[in-house]
Amino acid sequence: MFFFYPLWRILEVSLVSPPGGGAGLPGIIAEPVYPRVIWFTAWQAAASTVLTLAAGLPGAYVYARYRFFGKRLLYALTAVPFVLPSVVVASGFKALLGPRGVLNTWAMGAFHMEAPPIRIEHTIWFILLAHVFYNHAVVVRIVGGFWSRLPPSLAQAARTLGASPLKVFTGVTLPLLVPALAAASMLVFTFCFSSFGVILILGGPRFATIEVEIYRQAVHLFDLKTAGVLSLIQIGFALAFLGFYTGLMRRTAHQFSPHPHELSQRPPSSAKDYALLFGNGMVVLALLVAPMAALAFQSVHGPDGLTLDYYRRLFENTTDGLFIVSPLKALVSSVSFASATLVVSLVLGLATAIHLSRDKGVFSRILDPVLMLPLATSAVTLGLGFVVAFDEPPLNLRRSVILVPIAHTLVAYPFVVRSLLPSLRGIPSSLREAAYTLGASPARTFVSVILPIVSRALAVGAVFAFTMSIGEFGATLFVARPANPTMTLAVYRYLSQPGDLNYGCAMAMSTLLMAVTTAGFLFLERVRFTGEGEL
Amino acid sequence: MDLRQRPARVLAATAVIVLCLALAAGCGTRREPASPTLTVMTHDSFKIGDGVIKAFEQENSCKVVLLKAGDAGAALNQALLTKNNPMADVFYGVDNTFMGRALEADLFVPHPSPLLRDIPDDLELDKGYRLLPVDYGDVCLNYDKKWFMKGPLAPPASLEDLLKPAYKDLLVVENPATSSPGLAFLLVTVGTFGEGGYLAFWKALKNNGVLVVSGWEEAYWGQFSAASKGTRPIVVSYATSPAAEVYFSKEKLEAPPTEAVTAPGTTFRQIEFVGVLKGAANPTLAARFVDYMLDRRFQEDIPLNMFVFPSNAKAALPEVFLRYARKAEKPVVIDVHRLEKMREAWIRAWTDTVLR
Structure with a gap:
């Protein structure tokens, strides 16, 4: 209801009686630009997905099979990129790879080169790199979480029967992993399909996805008709793709006895193990941690050396309106929005996922891909839709703060469902039936059988819900709200005016944002671990 | 009904209850008409001292709610879409590159503010007094x-x-x-x-x-x-x-x-305008707020908050503006x-x- 009604209203307004003129569908088809935009949107999303999978799989394996010191912190860090505003990510990458960034300066000094050797700015590579940066965690979390539930005995049996490690992987492990792989790539694809900030800022003005084009048409040209048609095209493509994917997944789900992950994880022992861990650690470091470290460094680096001034400035409560975003207030509103989103989307997501995993009817076959739509729908369109839709009692929410967590839930909810489904589909019905036979009530069965099994997937979902909300994705940036800025908005606000103090404070605020997110993740993981112990 | 589906239904019911509670809480906080509320819709980069807004609230015993609706384009878009049932009383932040759109859509009512006498004529682009220049x-x-x-x-x-x-x-x-x-x-x-x-x-x-x-x-x-x-x-x-x-x-x-x-x-020269929205819930208070925005107290607070020049010629400029800010x-x-x-x-x- 909070998705389809606003969507319906805004499409109605923009297509039937647009307040401004516009070309309409024939105009769009006639314009040679749009097919190109659509094609670019699709292929960059596909390429990003493949690259992210390639980069994330080793991480997922390590996550699933090994226990080592600092693991939880490392994996909490991998999910942090999600929350960073794209302006900030761009500046992190630039500090590393830009014409005057660390790598280029070093290379020019070391090899006496005239021009910077790495020219990645405003190229497709920068977009792809950023997409991998953002989505790496999706693959690691979803695939890794699922992988840790696979009993190693299957692979061991295959080894005993004489299969080579490669054969075991392609013949046994990979087919078993398909549901999780599909879920992860579906999320990554959808996400990149409607990519906006990354394209706009890192790709430069020569690249445009459908989403960027919608934003341009709706917000800067006021051409709601074109924007509306483009939204429909975007939804259509996404739906076709998602339908195909969900169909594929239904046929590939395997049931197996869930395995407590403690037993399948071991500390590294051989040199090969250490090499693997080290290699994976390097990927994570180079790809994810380095840009973030660059940001943190900038936040303590003033015009003349190291300083904590920017942080001090953040917490100074000047009354002259100079820095009216009190970081503490911003932190509180960010965290409370995130908690609200977390609760609502977990409850809704769990209910939906359970239903989808049991019901094999036509209805849920249609529902499955449709549920992913909020993620694939233009944030601009949806944001404007909210404004048009909720303008009358009993649902006059336009000015309410409630709209923010609702908008967040819309994007968080598909993540929860996707994280849960592979695990839920994997539970053999015999387990439930056994519980019933032993006299357990459905509620009891749910609490003591189902929940413990999916608790890891649930935690994954929770982490994503939290992240989506803290990172302010999608429609929220277009939802009007009373003046209680969140941390993300505070970063934007600092960056909106010149002066090195503003830049420093923006970086300090981003660093705080990263710290809060990491703390949030660690907390969520902790909750899960104790929860599992009790049940 | 299949017994096995019950947990899902229980959860769904819980979800509905949670949502309703959330909604109720949201509605509850808004339904307190102790003093009149003035809603000002604007873009994300709007910034002014807390004291300036509080002073207006005290003088007029009302509550001012600032509604920030994205960048300037997105905010105007929302105002246009909700023309028949406006979200706010006052809209600030239309600039001269987009004011034609706002004027043609007939979003604002005329308000010939007495303070316009202190504002240079070349800033007053709308001779119908629907949009009044605040800064440039x-x-x-x-x-x-x-x-x-x-x-x-x-x-x-x-x-x-x-x-x-x-x-x-x-x-x-x-x-x-x-x-x-x-x-x-x-x-x-x-x-x-x-x-x-x-x-x-x-x-x-x-x-x-x-x-x-x-x-x-x-x-x-x-x-x-x-x-x-x-x-x-x-x-x-x-x-x-x-x-x-x-x-x-x-x-x-x-x-x-x-x-x-x-x-x-x-x-x-980018000039930013303010106007009283057609269909405002509280037009008198809205007009008073527009006057307040054009008056010296508010105007003198503009430069260091938004780094633009105030439109009111009588507003004193801060030192840093006199020395380093340029005018075309x-x-x-x-x-x-x-x-x-x-x-x-x-x-x-x-x-x-x-x-x-």
Whole structure:
């Protein structure tokens, strides 16, 4: 209801009686630009997905099979990129790879080169790199979480029967992993399909996805008709793709006895193990941690050396309106929005996922891909839709703060469902039936059988819900709200005016944002671990 | 019913209850009409001292709610979409590049404020008193002083300078389709070279290595050599940016690291307007707030919050503005209705020339 009604209203307004003129569908088809935009949107999303999978799989394996010191912190860090505003990510990458960034300066000094050797700015590579940066965690979390539930005995049996490690992987492990792989790539694809900030800022003005084009048409040209048609095209493509994917997944789900992950994880022992861990650690470091470290460094680096001034400035409560975003207030509103989103989307997501995993009817076959739509729908369109839709009692929410967590839930909810489904589909019905036979009530069965099994997937979902909300994705940036800025908005606000103090404070605020997110993740993981112990 | 589906249903029911509670809580907080509420809709970059708003609340025993609705374009869009049932009483933040759209859509009611007598006539673009000028700033070229001091090259003095081979690869501009200073700079070229000549200028600029980025943040913090690790010493920004560089400097600079080019025919004056929305719940209070915005107390708080000039000529300017902020000598003027009619065509032609 909070998705389809606003969507319906805004499409109605923009297509039937647009307040401004516009070309309409024939105009769009006639314009040679749009097919190109659509094609670019699709292929960059596909390429990003493949690259992210390639980069994330080793991480997922390590996550699933090994226990080592600092693991939880490392994996909490991998999910942090999600929350960073794209302006900030761009500046992190630039500090590393830009014409005057660390790598280029070093290379020019070391090899006496005239021009910077790495020219990645405003190229497709920068977009792809950023997409991998953002989505790496999706693959690691979803695939890794699922992988840790696979009993190693299957692979061991295959080894005993004489299969080579490669054969075991392609013949046994990979087919078993398909549901999780599909879920992860579906999320990554959808996400990149409607990519906006990354394209706009890192790709430069020569690249445009459908989403960027919608934003341009709706917000800067006021051409709601074109924007509306483009939204429909975007939804259509996404739906076709998602339908195909969900169909594929239904046929590939395997049931197996869930395995407590403690037993399948071991500390590294051989040199090969250490090499693997080290290699994976390097990927994570180079790809994810380095840009973030660059940001943190900038936040303590003033015009003349190291300083904590920017942080001090953040917490100074000047009354002259100079820095009216009190970081503490911003932190509180960010965290409370995130908690609200977390609760609502977990409850809704769990209910939906359970239903989808049991019901094999036509209805849920249609529902499955449709549920992913909020993620694939233009944030601009949806944001404007909210404004048009909720303008009358009993649902006059336009000015309410409630709209923010609702908008967040819309994007968080598909993540929860996707994280849960592979695990839920994997539970053999015999387990439930056994519980019933032993006299357990459905509620009891749910609490003591189902929940413990999916608790890891649930935690994954929770982490994503939290992240989506803290990172302010999608429609929220277009939802009007009373003046209680969140941390993300505070970063934007600092960056909106010149002066090195503003830049420093923006970086300090981003660093705080990263710290809060990491703390949030660690907390969520902790909750899960104790929860599992009790049940 | 299949027993096994029960947990799902229980959960679904819980979800509905949670949602209802959330909604109820939301409605509850809003239903307290102890004192009248005035809602002011604006864009995300609006900023003013807390005390200024509180003073108005006390004088009029009301509550002021600031509703921030995205960037200037998104905010106006929302106002347009909710025309028949407005979300707010007052809308602030329409600028002269978009005011034609707002006026044609008939969003605002006339309010001939007595304070207009203190405001220069050339800022009052709407003679029907529906949109009243609050502040203005000039979009212009800024350059990196240190960069130009090191070499033999002089800072650009005119737009034509930018086409000289010596200025190759030095300029970064914003895309007019996604950025408001970008659009303003496009308008500068349309005004200076005429509709027949601006595309030729841009073609030449493209051949001279102009870099186009999506927005001001990316241009200034990403490419401008004075503010980032970028390599471009000339950027499209505001004539007040040098003042902000001094004011927001950690080491309390004596002189800004940047300077603005304000020569005739190189700048566009962006004027921001406020108006009382048609169908406002509280039109009298709204009109009073508009007057308050144009009065000295509010006006004098504008410069250091938003780094633009107040429209009221009687408002005293802060020291840092007097010393470092620049005003354009002869900004380019384009009629708002012509602008409204041609904006999209100009942007389209620009995109075809520069980006493709």
